Amino acid sequence: MLEVKHVSKTFNPGTVNEKKALDDISLRLEDGDFVTVVGGNGAGKSTLLNMIAGVYPIDCGHIVLNDKEISTDPEYKRARFIGRVFQDPLMGTAGDMAIYENMAMANRRGKPRGLRWNVTAQEKEDFKSQLARLGLGLEDRLTAKVGLLSGGQRQALTLLMASLQRPELLLLDEHTAALDPLTARKVLELTEEIVQEEHLTTLMITHNMNDAIRIGNRLIMMYDGKIILDVRDEEKQKLTVEALHQKFREAANEEFSDDRAVLI
C-alpha cells in the first residue's frame, strides 16, 4: 500500500521561477491498484512520481510504502523496492553492457555489490525464458550490448528488469510515448500482463486518454499540482474520452475565471 499524505513541492522558491508543482497532494493506493495518471503539460504528474521515487526531497507531508515512511530515504534506497520505467528508452539500462549483465544487475538489486558479476548458467537460462515472453527474439541475444537494441526492445527489457525482483511499487512515466504505435501497443500489453501476473501496485502516466481509460482499475487526473479527478472500477469503465476532456476544460476554465477576477 502506498500513502502520499499532504505532499507539496515548490521548485525554485523565492525566485521569479518559483513553481508550485505539487499542491497538498494526498493519495492512497491499495495493493494491486493499477492507476493511470493523466493531465495536461506541467500538471505535476512526473513530479509526483519523482517525489515518490526520491529524485527530489518533498517540502512537506509524508510518503509511506507498506507501512514504512520513505519520505527521507535517498533515491538509491527506494530503488530497491520501487521499479521505474521512463519515457526515454536510454534510461533504466546500461547501453554498453550486455543484455544478461543488465538483467543480472536488476536481479541483484539491493544485494551486496560483490555478488554482482558472478552470473550462473542457471541464471542465464532464467533470463532467457524471461526474455522469450517479450516475443522480440532477445532470448537469443543474451550477450548483445543493450545499446544495439531498438527503442522498443530496450523499453521492453527495462520493463522486464523493473519487475524481475518483484517491486513493491512500479512507476511508469509515459514509458511508451517515444515508441512507434505498434511497439507501444506491444509494450503496453506486456505491462498489463506483468502487472496482472505479479499483482503489482502501479502508477502509469499517459497522455493517451483511451489507454488511460482502458488500462488499470483506477484513473486520476491532475491539474496545476492537484488531483482533480479520482475514479475507479465501474465508474472508470464508464468514462469516455469526451468526459475526460470536459473535466479538463472545467478545471482550466475555473482557473481562467479566477485570473479574470484578479485582473478586473
Ligand SMILES: Nc1ncnc2c1ncn2[C@@H]1O[C@H](COP(=O)(O)OP(=O)(O)OP(=O)(O)O)[C@@H](O)[C@H]1O
Ligand atoms: N526540476 C525542476 N526544476 C524546476 N521546475 C520543475 C522541475 N521539474 C518540474 N518542474 C516544473 O513543475 C511543473 C510540473 O512539471 P511536471 O514535469 O511534473 O509536469 P507533467 O504533468 O509531468 O507535465 P508533462 O505532461 O509536460 O510531462 C512544471 O511547471 C515544471 O516546469
